[in-house]
Amino acid sequence: MSRPSFREQVLRVREDAIVSAVNRLLAEKGFDLMTVDGVAAEVGIAKASLYKHFASKEELAGAAMVRVLDKTLAEVERLRSDKAAAPVEQLKAVTRWAMREQLAGQMPSLPSENSTLRAALLASKTYVDRVMELGDRLGEWITMAQAAGQIDGSLPPELVLYTLYARACDPVIGVLKSTANYSDEEIVELVLKTCFDGLAARGERA
Amino acid sequence: MSRPSFREQVLRVREDAIVSAVNRLLAEKGFDLMTVDGVAAEVGIAKASLYKHFASKEELAGAAMVRVLDKTLAEVERLRSDKAAAPVEQLKAVTRWAMREQLAGQMPSLPSENSTLRAALLASKTYVDRVMELGDRLGEWITMAQAAGQIDGSLPPELVLYTLYARACDPVIGVLKSTANYSDEEIVELVLKTCFDGLAARGERA
DNA sequence: GTCTATAAGAGGATAGAC
DNA sequence: GTCTATCCTCTTATAGAC
Numbered sequence A, B: 001m002s003r004p005s006f007r008e009q010v011l012r013v014r015e016d017a018i019v020s021a022v023n024r025l026l027a028e029k030g031f032d033l034m035t036v037d038g039v040a041a042e043v044g045i046a047k048a049s050l051y052k053h054f055a056s057k058e059e060l061a062g063a064a065m066v067r068v069l070d071k072t073l074a075e076v077e078r079l080r081s082d083k084a085a086a087p088v089e090q091l092k093a094v095t096r097w098a099m100r101e102q103l104a105g106q107m108p109s110l111p112s113e114n115s116t117l118r119a120a121l122l123a124s125k126t127y128v129d130r131v132m133e134l135g136d137r138l139g140e141w142i143t144m145a146q147a148a149g150q151i152d153g154s155l156p157p158e159l160v161l162y163t164l165y166a167r168a169c170d171p172v173i174g175v176l177k178s179t180a181n182y183s184d185e186e187i188v189e190l191v192l193k194t195c196f197d198g199l200a201a202r203g204e205r206a
Numbered sequence C: 001g002t003c004t005a006t007a008a009g010a011g012g013a014t015a016g017a018c
Numbered sequence D: 001g002t003c004t005a006t007c008c009t010c011t012t013a014t015a016g017a018c
Helices: A006-033 A036-043 A047-053 A057-080 A087-103 A115-123 A125-147 A157-167 A171-179 A184-197 B006-033 B036-043 B047-053 B057-080 B087-103 B115-123 B125-147 B157-167 B171-179 B184-197
Strands: none
Touching (some): A006 A047, A006 B006, A036 A047, B006 B047, B057 B087, B057 B125
């Protein structure tokens, strides 16, 4: 309850710099190709010093994921303050946000296959808590949007949730960017449109 | 033009076994986590023998990709024989096929970030040729489907193409499977529905 | 807590006998 | 072309001085 000491503040700043580097490298190369040496080099400290802050590469990734989840939850909270917005618009807004983060090279995407990483993440209470909370928040919007007839009510809510999550690491975004035919905002709107409206033409009938 | 000798046939069979193992491991772990030792072990030969057939790990992956593209092109050709089917149904059919392959652990998905792999693939004429041919075949159906008002004509055809490609490595499929709430066929139809019809409810008006 | 130096091991690729 | 044995680099992680 006492305010943090100077040393603690320095520690915080240092660790924040580390997590930022991890976040960027995770977004750029992914977990497997990211090296601890690379992180140390980007932060500008020795690798051994890194291990004084985080016990393993998996913990580094976990810290970056927690921070990204916190940022996402903050964005969700910000959107929730707009009571007038329809639930489906809230869902679109947070999806836009996630896709912009990916385009900015700020969205780490972890492989779901790597078992050691997965085990480490699931062992982290802070990580699991945030995943659950985000799922709850988005789940509320999804349920409301389905009740209001804005989201297809025949779809399992979990399918809707996972489909939205997947937009944050959609490879289509990177491919479209590499063609250099579209601005970032155009990419966001194109992918968002295919996600919510589908590829099929929307005709006159149901 | 003479028919292959016995030795050549043996070689073919051996290389086919290698590519099968690569294909499976690539689908299971991805390129980065797949090891050449693992491939050798699965085939049941020494690692050095592998290198008599393929010069590098990248070439192994390339061979697997070429084979998968060939299988896809064969499936496309099979579908083309049904002249009565609407183009959009052809696109759905080939997408279903790709998703089933993923569910069966037969769809290798390569990271787009890895530059050495990318360079090796683009240097392979057989690979590039097949990618181009598949793009042409699917592009025809996309254009026809848009002209017929079955696919949203406001979407750039390349966006439609990439969106369909992405279904072959859609992480949503794996997540849904891990929940064990749905059969493989249910997963295929759910993801196909979100892809073509979108998350939003399809109401009465355009 | 930061550093230099190094252990320990995985993994891609090759040498050389057969 | 297949094998065993080995090389060599990269990478995770730690030891130990300051």
